[in-house]
Amino acid sequence: MKRHGEVVGLLAVYRNLDPASRALVDQHVLECPACAARQTAYAQMDQALAGLVDPRPGAALPRSLDGILHGRSSRWVPARPVPQQVRVAPKVLVAAAVLALIVVSFWIVLRVLPPTGPVLAETPSVTPTSTSLAAALTPPSAVAPDAASSAARHLASIPTPIATRGLAPLVVVAAMP
Amino acid sequence: MIIEMIMAEAGTGDNLGNLVGGLFEEHRSAVFAYVYRLVGNREWAEELTQEAFLRVYDARARLPEVRNRRAWIYRIATNTAFNALKRWRRFLWLPWHEADVAPLGRSDSAEQVEGQTLVEQALLALAPKYRAPLLLYSHYGFSVGEVAEALGIGEGAVKMRLSRAREMFRGAYQRESCR
Incomplete structure (x- = not known):
């Protein structure tokens, strides 16, 4: 079996x-x-099966390879640079939008509320003010030593709300397209 | 410009291109008939035959390594036809056009025509997976090893498919004869 x-x-x-x-x-x-x-x-x-008569190809099938290559070249289209598409997952887009919304709303809230943060008395403001800028642009010879030191003391006495420090980068991020 | 480039490539400067040209002229009709019997449509078979030989041409650098060029060409033709069938699934509803049946010689009698039609109908009843090895083995005279090479499967699988294909063909032929 x-x-x-x-x-x-x-x-x-x-x-x-x-x-x-x-x-x-x-x-x-x-x-x-x-x-x-x-x-x-x-x-x-x-x-x-061996005795089956094969169908003959019609005129659409070229008789020589050159004919096929000619056909391919006539169908040939100059290659255009394909625009590169950056594919981003929808979840990433949503997360980015939410983050941008949070940043913008945080910034708006800070702009609307009056500054109530502690006053920095010891360290001078990092942000150049008109006074310090003028002092910086003035040649050293033109500024009297006592005038420079009084300008520095003036800068130190300017109250700087802590809440407004370091917000510039956030504003820039929020304003980006 | 492009035509000139291709022709120059296929011309005297490219021996492999010439070789493919010779292979095309030698196997053109047989490959067309094979592809036609796999997909069942004349226009489609002509397109796919061209596509298959373009693939052969594009892969001509591999020709020196190919031991059996006929089996290699049929492998490319089989893959081209099977991919096309997979893409469009047309074999499921393609009618077998009477006009597409091969024109026979003058001496063929009505009985021969009827016999040939029955065989073609029985072949068409087989899934391409079984039709291809049966055609290659029985119609084109391939050995089991060549069929395996042409289909990209092992010899054991070829034997199994051929055995099943023969039984399917027997059943289909008997059904067609009873109609």
């Missing part, structure tokens, strides 16, 4: 069998009418 199953598989490729396998099949076919019938059917099938 095992041999029958094996022979059924071998019958499908009988033409390509090695002599030993072919002898096995031939021996089995003599004893098994089902395999004998199958062998006959397969032989007829091969004959019918």
Whole structure:
């Protein structure tokens, strides 16, 4: 029975069998009418398939490779630079929008509320004021030493709300498109 | 300019291009018939045959390494046809046009025509996966090894597919004969 199953598989490729396998099949076919019938059917099938008349290609298929290459070149379109599209996930876009909204609203709140932060008395303001700018632009020889020191003292005495310090970068980020 | 470039490439300066040209002329009709029997439509088969040979041309640098050029060409043709079938799934509803059946010679009798039509119908009833190995083995005379190479599968798989294809073909032929 095992041999029958094996022979059924071998019958499908009988033409390509090695002599030993072919002898096995031939021996089995003599004893098994089902395999004998199958062998006959397969032989007829091969004959019918081998005898099929091939359809001939029409004029649309060029007779030479040059014709195909010509066809390809006539369909050829000059390559245009493909605009590079940056693909951003929707979640990232939403997160960026929310962040921008928070930053802008925070900035608006700070602008509306009066400055109530502690006064910085010790450190002079980092932001150049009109006075300090004028002092910086004035040649050292033109400024008297006592005048410079009084300007520095004046700068130190200007109250700077802590809440307004360091907001410039945030404003710049919020104003970005 | 581009045409000149391609022609120059395919011309005397490119021996592999010439080789592909020779292979095209040798296998053009047979590959067309094979592709046609896989996809079942003449115009489509002509397009796909061109596409397959363009792929052969584009891959011509590999030709010196190819042991069996015929099997290699049929592998490219098979892949081209199968990809097209996968893309469009047209095989599911493509009618088998009477006009597409191959024109027979003058000496063919009505019985022969009928016999050929029955065989074609039975072939068409097979899924392309089974039709391809049966065609290559029985119609084109490929060996099992060549069929394996042409389909990109192992010899064991070819034997299994051929065995199934033969049984399917028997059943389909009997059904067609009873109609």
